[in-house]
Amino acid sequence: MNFIALETEQKLRGGYYTPGDLARFLTRWVAPVTGMRILEPSCGDGAFFPSLFGKEAAVTAFELAPEEAAKAAARGLSNCIVNNQDFLSWALEAKPGQFDAVIGNPPFIRYQYLPSDFQANAERVFDRLGCKFTKHTNAWVPFILASMELLRPGGRLAMVVPSEIVHVMHAQSLRTYLGQVCRRVVIVDPQEIWFEGTLQGAVLLMAEKKATLNAHGEGLGIQRVSGRDFLQEDPEAVFNKPQAINGKTVQGKWTRALVPAATLAILDAVEADTRFCVFSEAAKVDVGIVTGANKFFLVTDEVVKQNGLEKWAHPMFGRSDHCPGVIYDDAQHSRNAATGKPTNFLWLDRSVENSAEGRAYIASGERESLHNRYKCRIRSPWYTVPSVHATEVGMLKRSHDTPRLILNRAGAYTTDTAYRIRALRGTADALVYGFYNSLTALSAELEGRHYGGGVLELVPSEIEKLLLPAPEAIVPDVERLDRMVRENSVADTLEVQSEAVLGALTKSEQMDLLAAWATLRDRRHRLPI
Numbered sequence: 001m002n003f004i005a006l007e008t009e010q011k012l013r014g015g016y017y018t019p020g021d022l023a024r025f026l027t028r029w030v031a032p033v034t035g036m037r038i039l040e041p042s043c044g045d046g047a048f049f050p051s052l053f054g055k056e057a058a059v060t061a062f063e064l065a066p067e068e069a070a071k072a073a074a075r076g077l078s079n080c081i082v083n084n085q086d087f088l089s090w091a092l093e094a095k096p097g098q099f100d101a102v103i104g105n106p107p108f109i110r111y112q113y114l115p116s117d118f119q120a121n122a123e124r125v126f127d128r129l130g131c132k133f134t135k136h137t138n139a140w141v142p143f144i145l146a147s148m149e150l151l152r153p154g155g156r157l158a159m160v161v162p163s164e165i166v167h168v169m170h171a172q173s174l175r176t177y178l179g180q181v182c183r184r185v186v187i188v189d190p191q192e193i194w195f196e197g198t199l200q201g202a203v204l205l206m207a208e209k210k211a212t213l214n215a216h217g218e219g220l221g222i223q224r225v226s227g228r229d230f231l232q233e234d235p236e237a238v239f240n241k242p243q244a245i246n247g248k249t250v251q252g253k254w255t256r257a258l259v260p261a262a263t264l265a266i267l268d269a270v271e272a273d274t275r276f277c278v279f280s281e282a283a284k285v286d287v288g289i290v291t292g293a294n295k296f297f298l299v300t301d302e303v304v305k306q307n308g309l310e311k312w313a314h315p316m317f318g319r320s321d322h323c324p325g326v327i328y329d330d331a332q333h334s335r336n337a338a339t340g341k342p343t344n345f346l347w348l349d350r351s352v353e354n355s356a357e358g359r360a361y362i363a364s365g366e367r368e369s370l371h372n373r374y375k376c377r378i379r380s381p382w383y384t385v386p387s388v389h390a391t392e393v394g395m396l397k398r399s400h401d402t403p404r405l406i407l408n409r410a411g412a413y414t415t416d417t418a419y420r421i422r423a424l425r426g427t428a429d430a431l432v433y434g435f436y437n438s439l440t441a442l443s444a445e446l447e448g449r450h451y452g453g454g455v456l457e458l459v460p461s462e463i464e465k466l467l468l469p470a471p472e473a474i475v476p477d478v479e480r481l482d483r484m485v486r487e488n489s490v491a492d493t494l495e496v497q498s499e500a501v502l503g504a505l506t507k508s509e510q511m512d513l514l515a516a517w518a519t520l521r522d523r524r525h526r527l528p529i
Contacts, residue, residue, distance in 0.1 A: 017044050017045065017047045017105065018047045018048060018105045018160050019047075019194065020047070020050060020051070021228060021231050022160060022194070022231070023047055023048045023050070023051045023103075024050075025235055026048075026051075026103055026158035026159070026160075026204065026235070027052060028051075028235045029156065029158055029236065029238075029239060030101035030102070030103055030156040030157070030158045031052070031057060031100075031101050031103075032236075034054075034056040035055075035057065036055070036057045036101055037057070037060075037099045037100045037101070038052070038055075038057045038058065038059045038060070038099065038100065038101045038102070039059075039060050039061075039101070039102045039147060039150055040059060040060070040061040040062070040102075040103055041061075041087040041091070041102070041104055041106060041143055041146070042063065042064075042087060042104055042106050042107050042143060043061040043062065043063045043068075043069075043082065043104065044063060044065075044068050044072065044105070045072055046071060046072030046073075046074075046075040046077070046082075047105070048103050048105075049072065049075045049077045049080070050075070052077055052080075053077065056078075056079070057079065058079050058080075059077060059080040059081070060080075060081055060083070060099070061080060061083065062082075062083045062086075062087035063082060063084060064084070064085065066084055069082050069083075069084040070084075086117075086121065087146070088118065088121040088122060088124075088125060088142060088143070089117075089121050091125070091147075091149070091150060092121060092124055092125065092128070092146070094150060096149045096150060097149075097150065097151065097152045097153065097155075098150060098152070099150050099151055099152060099155060100151075100155050100156075101155055101156050101157070101158075102147045102148075102150070102155070102156070102157040102158070102159070103157075103158050103159065104147075104159050104160075105159060105160040105161075106139065106143035106144060106161065107139045107140060107143065108138060108139070108140055109138060109139040109140075110138055110139075111135050111137045111138065111139070112135070121142075122137065122139070122141075122142040125142040125145050125146050126142065126145065126173065129145055129149060129177060131145060131173035131174070131176070131177055132172070132173045133173070134169075134170050134173075136169070137171075138162070138170065138171075140161055140165075141170065141173075141174050144157070144159065144161070144178075144205070145174060145177060148177070148178070148182075148207070148209065152209070153209055153210060153212060154208070154209060154210075154211045155208075155209050156206070156207065156208050157205070157206075157207045157209070158204065158205070158206050158207075159204070159205045160194075160202050160204060160205075161202065161203060161205045162202060162203075163189070163201035164201075164449065164450075164451065165187070165205065165254070166187065166203070166222075166253065166255055167253045167254065167448070167449045167450070168449050169459075172253075175252075175253075179217065179219070179220070181209055181210060181213065182207045182210060182217060183208045183209065183210045183211070183215060183218060184207070184208050184217070184218040184219070184221070184239070184244060185205070185206070185207045185208075185219070185220045185221070186206045186207075186220070186221045186222070186223060186238075186239050186242060186244075187205060187206075187220070187221070187222045187223070187254065187257075188203060188204035188206065188223050188230070188238065189203050189223065189224045189225065189258075190202075190203065190224075190226070191224070191225070191227075191526055191528065191529055192226070192227070192526070193526070201526075206238075206239050217246065218244040219244040219246030220244060220245060220254055220257050221241075221243060221244040221257060222242055222257040223241055223242040224258075224523070224529055225529075242257075243261070245257050245261070253446065253447070255445065255446050255520065256446060258523065259442075259446070259516045259519075259520075260516065262512065263442075263512045263515075263516045266505070266509050266512060267442075267443075267467070270439065270467055270505075271467065273504065275469065275470055275473065275504040276439075276468065276469055276470060276504070277425070277469075278464065278465055278468075279463055279467075280464035280465070281424070281425065282423065282424055282425045282431060282470070282471050283393070283421050283422060283423050283424050283425075283431055284421065284422045285420070285460045285463050285464060286391075286419065286421075287420070287460065288318070288414040288415045288416045288417065288418045289345070289387060289413055289414065289415050289416065290387070290415070290416045291375070291415060291416075292370075292373050292375025292376040293365065293370045293375075294318075294415060294417075296346075296365050296368075296370055297345060297346045297348075298316060298342045298345055298346075299313075299342050299344050299346060300337075300340055300342050300343070300344070301337050301344065302340070304344050304346075307360070307361045308355060308357035309344075309346060309352075309357070309358065309361060311351075312346050312347055312348050312352060312358075313344040313345070313346060314344065314345045314412075314413055315333050315344070315410050315412040315413070316342075316343060316413040316414065316415065317336070317343070317394070317406070317412050317418070318396075318414055318415045318418050319341075319396070320396055320399070320400070321341070322341060322343070323406050324485070324486050325481075325482035325485045325486045326405065326406055326407060326432055326436065326481055326482045326485055327406070327407045327409060327478060327482045328394070328406050328407065328408050328410050328412055329410050330410050332410070333410050333412065345388075345413045345415070347385060347388055347413075348362075348383045348384055349384050350384070362383055365383065370382070388413065389413075389420070390412060391408065391420040391422050392407070392421075392422065392423065392428040393405050393406065393407060393421040393422065393423065393428050393431060394408050394412075394414045394418050394419065394421060395418060395419045395421055396417065396418050396419075397417055397418060397419065397457060397458065397459075398417075398455045398456065398457045399444075399455070400454075400455060401490040401521060402436075402441040402444060402445075402456070402494070402517070403441075403448075403456065403458060404435065404436055404485065405421065405431060405432040406418075406432070407428060407429065407432045407478055419460065423471065425470065425471050425472050426470075426471030426472040427471070427476070429476040429478050430471040430472070430474040430475075430476045432476070432478055433476035433477065433478050434468055434469045434471050434474040434476070434501045435468055436485070436493065436494065436497045436501075437469070437494060437497045437498045437500075437501050438494050438495070438497075438498045438502070438510055438511075438513040438517055439467055439469070439498070439502055439505070439510075440467060440468045441494055441513075441514075441517045442514075442516050442517040443465070443467040444466055445517060445521065445524075446520070447465050447466060448462055450524045454524040454525045454526060455524075456521075456524060469501045469502060469504070481497065484496065484497075491514065491518060494514055494517070495510070498510040498513070498514065
């Protein structure tokens with residue numbers, strides 16, 4: 001968790017202002033004619049205003065920061081009212097459907113950093129529209145929801161929003177709502193990061209509201225772009241260019257819209273094929289050990305020796321460099337220890353206080369106020385970590401290319417950077433061996449999420465949805481897989497493994513899945529299109 005005192009003023013204000021060429025492109029699309037009623041719910045210093053000159057539009061704008069609101073008003077846009085107040089509180093009292101168009105760049109602020117009255121207003125917006133609320137939300141989500149309600153039937157919304165709109169769980173209510181009320185939704189998805197000095201990716205959201213609630217909805221399309229040449233095109237052509245996909249794509253994560261229709265058909269067929277299953281049918285996944293202070297409890301051999309803690313030291317792994325293959329055994333553990341990695345988990349109990357060295361180590365943690373940390377202070381004694389057990393299979397929470405299961409032959413513990421997994425069908429070896437293939441890799445891209453830096457992350461509820469071959473039909477050779485993962489490229493290993501464990505699919509189908517995985521992986525890494 002990030003604490004508010006450690007965040008920058010810009011991040012707390014959510015202010016990443018829109019480049020002029022993007023503002024002009026979006027304005028050309030939402031306001032092709034003069035005399036429109038336009039809403040700008042978070043105008044900042046008025047970055048969108050120059051694109052509105054000559055439109056003879058009636059503009060209603062909002063900006064909470066007084067100095068930014070003054071800058072916006074000073075731009076001299078005629079027939080424009082800049083309101084220095086909270087947009088959400090105003091929107092909750094406003095008449096729905098009163099605007100022809102919405103433009104802007106809503107604030108990117110986590111819910112936890114919003115003042116309490118703003119938090120209450122955000123929750124009211126969700127409740128009013130019948131959307132499921134979560135405290136993991138971000139300010140841009142209720143801003144878009146409220147703006148859509150204020151948009152007339154047939155009106156258009158065009159905004160710069162975080163790229164995570166496509167896949168994060170906290171935006172699911174928004175994705176579902178847009179699918180219900182919009183005729184067509186398009187995401188313009190750039191290869192580049194548009195905002196300098198941040199890893200936060202951004203996309204253009206272009207949404208046209210249905211003329212009537214019961215009207216047909218085309219669904220969602222994603223238009224990937226490289227560079228800014230697309231800004232010279234007709235925005236209407238860009239909006240109509242991508243093939244729209246409905247159904248599961250709009251109901252769930254929008255990542256599916258990046259996958260070719262033929263590949264989606266393969267996935268649909270797999271879901272109905274008993275030779276495959278979802279992860280929850282094959283295994284149980286649980287979080288790793290939560291220490292509350294990893295640097296204190298996860299230590300090197302040197303720290304163990306210096307403090308006489310051998311009695312309480314147990315083998316552990318929790319990072320990708322701890323296990324470069326798919327087997328964690330005593331040999332790998334010894335290699336990690338020899339290179340000075342933190343390979344020991346300190347499972348301390350009250351007996352540690354019988355040792356002078358043990359008492360000194362506990363005191364060193366208390367000098368750093370570790371005992372006052374939330375996870376530590378709610379247990380007694382604070383240094384005894386609960387729920388300590390090892391499982392035969394582990395999985396790291398985050399991955400660079402694709403997730404892999406790790407066969408835990410050393411009986412090592414894992415912290416909350418990894419998950420503890422127990423096979424329900426077949427053997428642990430079969431589960432680990434069958435997991436590494438193009439189908440499961442693509443499934444992970446579709447179910448997971450990523451943030452700045454492009455690292456893929458999966459939580460247990462997402463892991464449970466992953467598609468994989470039925471483990472009981474697998475003849476495992478984990479030593480072979482371990483060598484391939486260590487020595488070969490990820491793509492090559494996935495191809496070979498797909499032939500080994502996806503026999504129910506043709507070679508062509510396997511390669512289609514592999515190509516779709518590579519596309520989504522490369523998109524995460526922002527590699528050239």
